[in-house]
Amino acid sequence: DEALDRVMSSGTLKVATDASWAPQSFLNDDNEMDGFDVDVAREVAKRLGVEVEFVTPSWDIITAGNWNGRWDLSVGSMTPTKARSEVLSFPAVYYYTPAALAVHKDSGAKVESDLDGKNVGAGTATTFELYLQKDLSIDAEGTPEFTYKVTPGKIKSYKDSTAAMDDLRLGDGVRLDGMVGSLPAILSAIKSNYPLRVLGDPVFYEPLALAIDKGDEAFNDKLAGIVGDMKSDGTLKTLSEKWYGVDYTSAVE
Amino acid sequence: MLFADTVVSDPAVHKPKVMLIMLVVATFLLTLFGLNDTIYGEFMRPVIGEPKESGFFGNVATGFVLAIIFVINVVLIGFAAFRVQILIVWLELLLLFLAFFYSFGLNYEFIQSKIWFMITQGVFTTLYISAISIVLASIVAIFGAVAKLSSNGFAFAIASFYTSFFRGLPLLMQVYLIYLGLPQLGYVIDAVPAGVLALTLCYGAYMTEIFRAGIQSINKGQWEASRSMGFGFALTMRRIILPQAMPLIIPPTGNQFIAMLKDSSLVSVIGVWELMFLARTLGNKDFRHMEMLITAALIYWCLSICLELIQSRIERHYNTISH
Amino acid sequence: MLFADTVVSDPAVHKPKVMLIMLVVATFLLTLFGLNDTIYGEFMRPVIGEPKESGFFGNVATGFVLAIIFVINVVLIGFAAFRVQILIVWLELLLLFLAFFYSFGLNYEFIQSKIWFMITQGVFTTLYISAISIVLASIVAIFGAVAKLSSNGFAFAIASFYTSFFRGLPLLMQVYLIYLGLPQLGYVIDAVPAGVLALTLCYGAYMTEIFRAGIQSINKGQWEASRSMGFGFALTMRRIILPQAMPLIIPPTGNQFIAMLKDSSLVSVIGVWELMFLARTLGNKDFRHMEMLITAALIYWCLSICLELIQSRIERHYNTISH
Amino acid sequence: MSTPIIEMTNVDKWYGTFHALKNINFTVNEGDKIVVCGPSGSGKSTMIRTLNYLEEHQKGAIRVNGTDMHKKMKNVDTVRMDVGMVFQHFNLFPHMTILQNLMAGPKWVRGVSEDEARKTAMMYLERVRIPEQADKYPGQLSGGQQQRVAIARSLCMKPKVMLFDEPTSALDPEMVSEVLDTMVELANDGMTMVCVTHEMGFAKAVADRVIFMDAGEIIEENDPVSFFDNPQHERTQNFLGQILQH
Amino acid sequence: MSTPIIEMTNVDKWYGTFHALKNINFTVNEGDKIVVCGPSGSGKSTMIRTLNYLEEHQKGAIRVNGTDMHKKMKNVDTVRMDVGMVFQHFNLFPHMTILQNLMAGPKWVRGVSEDEARKTAMMYLERVRIPEQADKYPGQLSGGQQQRVAIARSLCMKPKVMLFDEPTSALDPEMVSEVLDTMVELANDGMTMVCVTHEMGFAKAVADRVIFMDAGEIIEENDPVSFFDNPQHERTQNFLGQILQH
Numbered sequence A: 001d002e003a004l005d006r007v008m009s010s011g012t013l014k015v016a017t018d019a020s021w022a023p024q025s026f027l028n029d030d031n032e033m034d035g036f037d038v039d040v041a042r043e044v045a046k047r048l049g050v051e052v053e054f055v056t057p058s059w060d061i062i063t064a065g066n067w068n069g070r071w072d073l074s075v076g077s078m079t080p081t082k083a084r085s086e087v088l089s090f091p092a093v094y095y096y097t098p099a100a101l102a103v104h105k106d107s108g109a110k111v112e113s114d115l116d117g118k119n120v121g122a123g124t125a126t127t128f129e130l131y132l133q134k135d136l137s138i139d140a141e142g143t144p145e146f147t148y149k150v151t152p153g154k155i156k157s158y159k160d161s162t163a164a165m166d167d168l169r170l171g172d173g174v175r176l177d178g179m180v181g182s183l184p185a186i187l188s189a190i191k192s193n194y195p196l197r198v199l200g201d202p203v204f205y206e207p208l209a210l211a212i213d214k215g216d217e218a219f220n221d222k223l224a225g226i227v228g229d230m231k232s233d234g235t236l237k238t239l240s241e242k243w244y245g246v247d248y249t250s251a252v253e
Numbered sequence B, C: 001m002l003f004a005d006t007v008v009s010d011p012a013v014h015k016p017k018v019m020l021i022m023l024v025v026a027t028f029l030l031t032l033f034g035l036n037d038t039i040y041g042e043f044m045r046p047v048i049g050e051p052k053e054s055g056f057f058g059n060v061a062t063g064f065v066l067a068i069i070f071v072i073n074v075v076l077i078g079f080a081a082f083r084v085q086i087l088i089v090w091l092e093l094l095l096l097f098l099a100f101f102y103s104f105g106l107n108y109e110f111i112q113s114k115i116w117f118m119i120t121q122g123v124f125t126t127l128y129i130s131a132i133s134i135v136l137a138s139i140v141a142i143f144g145a146v147a148k149l150s151s152n153g154f155a156f157a158i159a160s161f162y163t164s165f166f167r168g169l170p171l172l173m174q175v176y177l178i179y180l181g182l183p184q185l186g187y188v189i190d191a192v193p194a195g196v197l198a199l200t201l202c203y204g205a206y207m208t209e210i211f212r213a214g215i216q217s218i219n220k221g222q223w224e225a226s227r228s229m230g231f232g233f234a235l236t237m238r239r240i241i242l243p244q245a246m247p248l249i250i251p252p253t254g255n256q257f258i259a260m261l262k263d264s265s266l267v268s269v270i271g272v273w274e275l276m277f278l279a280r281t282l283g284n285k286d287f288r289h290m291e292m293l294i295t296a297a298l299i300y301w302c303l304s305i306c307l308e309l310i311q312s313r314i315e316r317h318y319n320t321i322s323h
Numbered sequence D, E: 001m002s003t004p005i006i007e008m009t010n011v012d013k014w015y016g017t018f019h020a021l022k023n024i025n026f027t028v029n030e031g032d033k034i035v036v037c038g039p040s041g042s043g044k045s046t047m048i049r050t051l052n053y054l055e056e057h058q059k060g061a062i063r064v065n066g067t068d069m070h071k072k073m074k075n076v077d078t079v080r081m082d083v084g085m086v087f088q089h090f091n092l093f094p095h096m097t098i099l100q101n102l103m104a105g106p107k108w109v110r111g112v113s114e115d116e117a118r119k120t121a122m123m124y125l126e127r128v129r130i131p132e133q134a135d136k137y138p139g140q141l142s143g144g145q146q147q148r149v150a151i152a153r154s155l156c157m158k159p160k161v162m163l164f165d166e167p168t169s170a171l172d173p174e175m176v177s178e179v180l181d182t183m184v185e186l187a188n189d190g191m192t193m194v195c196v197t198h199e200m201g202f203a204k205a206v207a208d209r210v211i212f213m214d215a216g217e218i219i220e221e222n223d224p225v226s227f228f229d230n231p232q233h234e235r236t237q238n239f240l241g242q243i244l245q246h
């Protein structure tokens, strides 16, 4: 329980999170960290009775494991899988993201299968891409069932979902006919005047968890307890509604 | 300047033949581009009609008009003096590029609201990390170059391994290796020192090669003269060889400095908030990354223009003293 | 090699005084590093006891043992011939680095399962994109250099704007501008051509500066001699100036080639599956980034060693012919 | 034999503020052999370099082979093709072998065939007594050998006018006379020559006129016999005095 | 006056396969003045460059100022401090003014003060008649001026032994005699000198011995009077014949 000791004795919880993933975590107009993940981290720290401090190493660095005490916790919307849990521990799932298809607003597509045989994009190596490849298996507990609703002609992978949306906004069929991404991201893009619209219902739900370095059971249990409390007392639901306008803290079919 | 040859031919662009050729070539090239569908075509709509109707004729007409504008411009510039020519051409190109940026339809208020933070936080971090790394890399490079030129197998082997390894591995990888690898050996190193170390080692390796070429290029007679006067190795190097190698070393070194400015952005992977990191981050929430990226790019450009001015001043210094 | 000076001193490392100094310095430095807590300390545990008990003594002891190993090694290598020395030192350093990689505790099966795809898909893409861009960039650079050295204000202004702009903007930005910006003007350009175009323009700008320095460094007498024989400008450049500038141009150009190999990875942002893209992608699903990145890094290293060998061969060619 | 091939009229040249050539006037007719002498730093090299437009003059007119040399001239290359120059510092091409140095001009500019260029080159190398050095690089030759290569290189171009800048300075006396013999032969073939040299033997033997320069001015110009036996100007007398005493 | 300061014993040198020096033997005592002459390419430069260890020899022994010159010597710099060298190609430092060229050695190696170094430098510049060029760069001087700077630069170091490689090749006759006068003065001050030159006047006036080289060998070595009036070797006779006829 090295990590827990360190947190308690120093009185600060160092949280690693992304700074460019609105609305989960981003820099707000005052150039401070803000977002759903950030609020969750703040709440966790509050319940531990310590201050919170954010650091922003890249995804590669966080997921390499062996943090060496540089930071204590990652609140970064990671999907917990068995293979990944060989590298990091996932104390608790704190919400679920729906994934959805988006098309240009001029697109004639009505249902998911209208994109069959078309160019569909996704962030590379994301669950969205795996979904398009029909190779998605989320082996975390409590993952809802899903079906493959689209058979794209060509899958284009992008550095991230935003890059795919940038291509899609050029016009219907200019480079892309559609893309898969997280529903919240698509919605906030639409709010920022991207000429897109969501196609159909969410195609699958993805559980997202906190992560810590391996080897500290006490810290793991403590965090699991805290997240459990936050769920049961409705704090998470409030936060989700604040940021997404919807309650994503449980998977809805 | 090249060997002036003391023969300056009449500005070629004022010969009617040359003008005509320029016009034909420009029209041809611009027609090839098929400008009909572009914004240039839009300006011509009243004359050429809708894209689909005008077709090939539209392309040629648009191309021709642009070509005429281009040639008139070149001919007029030809009348000006050297420095004025440079000024005009720079301004024109700048305007063209600004127009190009403008065509992205950026949100300027957004840029305004963020630019101050980008400068105070981002530029500052970028600059101090690059400045430290550049100084250290230059020092590494001098030793590396001497070692690579030495007849001592041990020094040569270490230096060549060093340049091979640190040029061969992607800088990102070096940042990772230092940041994630050193803790495995027992040292937990902070983000900024890790970044500076990686940049120093990587750029030191590149600059080793540059310094080597510069030192090697100096005439053997210079070594002979100074050695025969009893100058030691270090003295010869410092006072005779390096100053003469400077005009050769400076331009590629300037390249490295400018590249470093931008490569320093790689340290953002380990959580350092430098310019590029902010550019990618600040625009994220509102999907304004093009705004932020272009702003960052222009800031980088300004910084590197400063470096270029410094470079050309140093170069002039060394060229004056050695003709 | 540097001015040989025809005096090769006795391998300095065989003098007892030098050995002693090396030993003391190495011990001191290694002690400073505080190796007690590291894996080196672990080897010494039986003698020095637990980190907390041994403290400073542990540091010194570990440092001392390592220093002795180091010095013995250096002394032994000193006996070998130049080429053998190089070989031994390279092997030793390689082993050290492999040990270092090993300490990451990588999953080798995972690497094995992916490496073939990385090579066939990734290396191939990386190589062909860089190769095309390098050739184009060199051509751009020659013209750029001549323009930057010309006394024609128009040519100078365009060339200097070009180098300033394309060196000043981050390559990533150039890729975006070309990939996302050109469509605004009406041309939709594919990912690979966009990447090649961006790399060509960017590296062409850097190499312009290198070529300029090389051309400028050639003695005025060479211009005079060839011009006075009636050689035209182009002939003088091609047959007299450039061949002599080669030894100067090659090393920094080699730098650029090697850097290009890795910068070509930036085209992955627009979805080209080159080496780095695969490295980042393949490991993501199972959080095996490090495995993939290290594999990619080693592949890059191999590629750049190939480039280095080619470079040194070309350099030898030009050095032999001009002494 | 009296068409002027080189005419300098009131030529002035400055290096920055240093007045290097002062009101130079002289004419060389086709087939003339002119020797230029004068103390070190008097502007001899500068003067013959202006004839090739390697240095720009600021005042006056220079006309070579029917072409006016000025800032905006178009055909400087065609003038230069017919004007050979042997530099004081040789300026050989270090990256080419001796043979390549000699063959470059004829092949690239005159369009002579490879074989013929090689034959001419070897012929001149034999004349200057270094055929065995043909495949070495300039850096591998002794000073005197380099100078001979420089002379041979110019001759290979078969120019109408030759400008020599101290062509025998690095040679031993024996070699000097051989090289001068070669030059005398050329002179007898009717080539026009301007030669900066202090070899008075050569001046006496072949020169039509001797020009004496000091401090950027032409002090005296005369036929060799009058020049040596009866110098007019005091400065010339002193200068010649030094040589004879020697 | 009879301590040998330079000794060459059975020295052989090759450039690749070219045998440049063949079994050279000679001794220079302190205060001796030796003139070396011989045809172009005979190995004169090579020989005096080995004395400074600027060229490596492959066989035999060279001893200068009490130090053996060989591959593993440690103190080559201290030997060189006392051996001045004037190069055939001058090798001035192009990035330093003439004055800086002259002051560098005394200041950086001998530790002389700035003022004193300047005084010495100006003194020698006046001796070679170019004090007004002190602030120019080497590239701005005429050939002869550069050569004089090279001579002055070596003298500023106040060496025990001077090696001159054709120190007057680029000079006009007037200047030659002035420079030679300076060298005669040095000679009279007791400086040891080895001078490659074809100025026979100088040889006759000051040389203790004249060495004649051909094709890498020393063919003849004699005092100047016997050398010029009564050369032993046929090759020497031919060579001298050319000079006198001249």
Ligand SMILES: Nc1ncnc2c1ncn2[C@@H]1O[C@H](COP(=O)(O)OP(=O)(O)OP(=O)(O)O)[C@@H](O)[C@H]1O
Pocket (backbone or CB within 6 Å): D015, D016, D018, D020, D039, D040, D041, D042, D043, D044, D045, D046, D047, D088, E139, E140, E141, E142, E143, E144, E145, E170, E171, E172
């Ligand atoms: N680039 C230059 N800048 C300034 N002064 C120069 C330059 N080149 C030559 N000079 C000066 O012009 C004068 C004439 O030089 P020039 O080379 O013509 O002399 P020269 O008669 O050829 O002498 P020498 O016989 O020594 O070669 C010299 O005093 C020299 O210092």
Ligand SMILES: Nc1ncnc2c1ncn2[C@@H]1O[C@H](COP(=O)(O)OP(=O)(O)OP(=O)(O)O)[C@@H](O)[C@H]1O
Pocket (backbone or CB within 6 Å): D139, D140, D141, D142, D143, D144, D145, D170, D171, D172, E015, E016, E018, E020, E039, E040, E041, E042, E043, E044, E045, E046, E047, E088
């Ligand atoms: N680096 C080299 N490689 C091969 N041969 C060389 C090299 N340097 C000199 N030589 C040859 O060695 C011989 C002697 O050269 P050296 O320079 O000593 O002649 P020198 O007597 O000084 O002649 P000069 O009076 O022309 O200066 C020459 O034939 C020359 O071609």
Ligand SMILES: [Mg+2]
Pocket (backbone or CB within 6 Å): D044, D045, D046, D088, D165, E142, E143, E144
């Ligand atoms: Mg001259």
Ligand SMILES: [Mg+2]
Pocket (backbone or CB within 6 Å): D142, D143, D144, E044, E045, E046, E088, E165
């Ligand atoms: Mg010589």
